[in-house]
Amino acid sequence: QKQKMTLAFCFHLLVPALLFRSVQCFQNTLPIRSTFKSPALKASHDYIDLLSDLEFTSALDERKVGFKSLVADRSEKITIFAFLTHFADFNAWEYAQKLKHYLPAFDRVNSEVELVAVGLGTIKSAKIFADFLSFPLNQLYVDESGEAYKKLGFSRGFDPPFKLNPYIRLLAMLTGIGSPGTLQAVLKGYRGDRTADASWIDSSLELLDRRKFDAVGKEGARPFEVATLRLQNMKKIVQNWSDLSPADKDLITWQGGTIVFKGNSAIYSYKDKGILTYTPIEEVLKAIGSEESNVK
Numbered sequence: 001q002k003q004k005m006t007l008a009f010c011f012h013l014l015v016p017a018l019l020f021r022s023v024q025c026f027q028n029t030l031p032i033r034s035t036f037k038s039p040a041l042k043a044s045h046d047y048i049d050l051l052s053d054l055e056f057t058s059a060l061d062e063r064k065v066g067f068k069s070l071v072a073d074r075s076e077k078i079t080i081f082a083f084l085t086h087f088a089d090f091n092a093w094e095y096a097q098k099l100k101h102y103l104p105a106f107d108r109v110n111s112e113v114e115l116v117a118v119g120l121g122t123i124k125s126a127k128i129f130a131d132f133l134s135f136p137l138n139q140l141y142v143d144e145s146g147e148a149y150k151k152l153g154f155s156r157g158f159d160p161p162f163k164l165n166p167y168i169r170l171l172a173m174l175t176g177i178g179s180p181g182t183l184q185a186v187l188k189g190y191r192g193d194r195t196a197d198a199s200w201i202d203s204s205l206e207l208l209d210r211r212k213f214d215a216v217g218k219e220g221a222r223p224f225e226v227a228t229l230r231l232q233n234m235k236k237i238v239q240n241w242s243d244l245s246p247a248d249k250d251l252i253t254w255q256g257g258t259i260v261f262k263g264n265s266a267i268y269s270y271k272d273k274g275i276l277t278y279t280p281i282e283e284v285l286k287a288i289g290s291e292e293s294n295v296k
Contacts, residue, residue: 047152047259047266054148056118056141059126065141067148070116075263078113078288080106082279083149083256086120087129088244091256091278093233096135098281101200103136105285105292113288115139120146120254121246128243132236133204146251154271157253166249173253179274186276189227194220197292200281201225207232260287 051067058065071079082099084092099115106113118141119126126142129135143149158169158178173179198221202210205228213222237244245252258279260268268287270279285292 047261047269048264050151051148054143054151056143056148057123058138059123059130059140059142060137062123070141071261071264076110076112077261077263078109079261080113080115080284080288081259081261082115082117083143083152083154083258084117084119085254085256085272085278086244086246086251087125088121088237088241088246089252090230090233090237090275091272092119092129093133093237094230094276095256095278095281096129096133097204097229098200100133100135101203102281102285102292105290106288108292109288109290116141118143118148120144120149120251120256121244125244125246128240132240144246145248146254149254149256152257152259152271154257155255155273157255157274159253166252169253173275176274178253179277181273181277182275186227189230189276190224192217192221192223192225194222196221198222198225201229205229205232207235258284260284 048068048071054067055064056067056070057063070081080099082095084095086092096117099117103115106115117135117139119129120143121129122144123142126140127137130137130140158172160169160178169178173182176183194217201221205225207228210225213225216222216224255272255274256278257271258269259266268283270283272278
């Protein structure tokens with residue numbers, strides 16, 4: 001087991017640096033049919049009609065819940081719809097860790113802010129996911145077929161114009177192919193960002209004491225700090241892949257996004273670009289009027 005973890009750690013450290021330059025050249029020569037158009041969807045009033053006939057399954061009690069019932073009619077009510085990727089995906093884990101950490105910030109805006117997180121997979125995988133991350137089950141829902149993701153036009157990741165095994169497509173995305181910004185996000189996790197708010201890491205990191213990073217600085221996300229949390233997430237994901245991943249493996253490359261409603265009107269929306277390039281939490285905080293919207 002120790003040997004496996006050592007190998008995984010070495011892989012996690014070396015691969016991004018080795019592949020960065022070569023992949024940038026290679027991905028421009030590969031025929032890619034991208035379903036991704038823009039990181040920002042145009043905020044509109046049409047989402048209610050678009051998703052009105054959809055139902056999600058509650059991870060708490062497995063009951064079917066209509067989309068409309070999750071969006072309040074009251075004009076002052078704010079609903080954050082976080083469409084996670086599948087429950088064995090880096091994006092889902094990291095974005096959920098941030099959302100959980102900032103739940104008190106949502107409440108500080110006013111008591112009329114509600115988070116609804118939707119993920120791709122099964123009820124079983126949703127419950128395991130929530131257990132690992134201590135994510136509130138009453139705020140977690142499942143879209144097993146990805147119907148909402150189809151209707152919203154979320155990216156399907158690397159999607160070449162020919163049949164290709166989803167695992168090969170996923171590996172390609174891990175190197176940045178059909179997943180813009182992934183390698184940069186990976187390298188930033190090692191390099192650090194002294195201007196970023198890293199308090200969310202403290203509430204999730206278990207692999208080692210965060211004070212160990214004080215040797216390389218005390219401000220922002222220190223070098224290797226985010227990368228270490230990602231290694232922790234990767235370990236749990238790999239060890240529990242069969243339980244966490246969706247039954248339909250075509251979904252493992254699908255991306256998510258976020259829509260923020262005020263009453264029945266969308267005031268903010270975002271389409272994830274690829275692996276580790278999910279909705280910026282600072283934009284969500286700004287959209288709901290939080291004073292903590294200057295975080296990164």
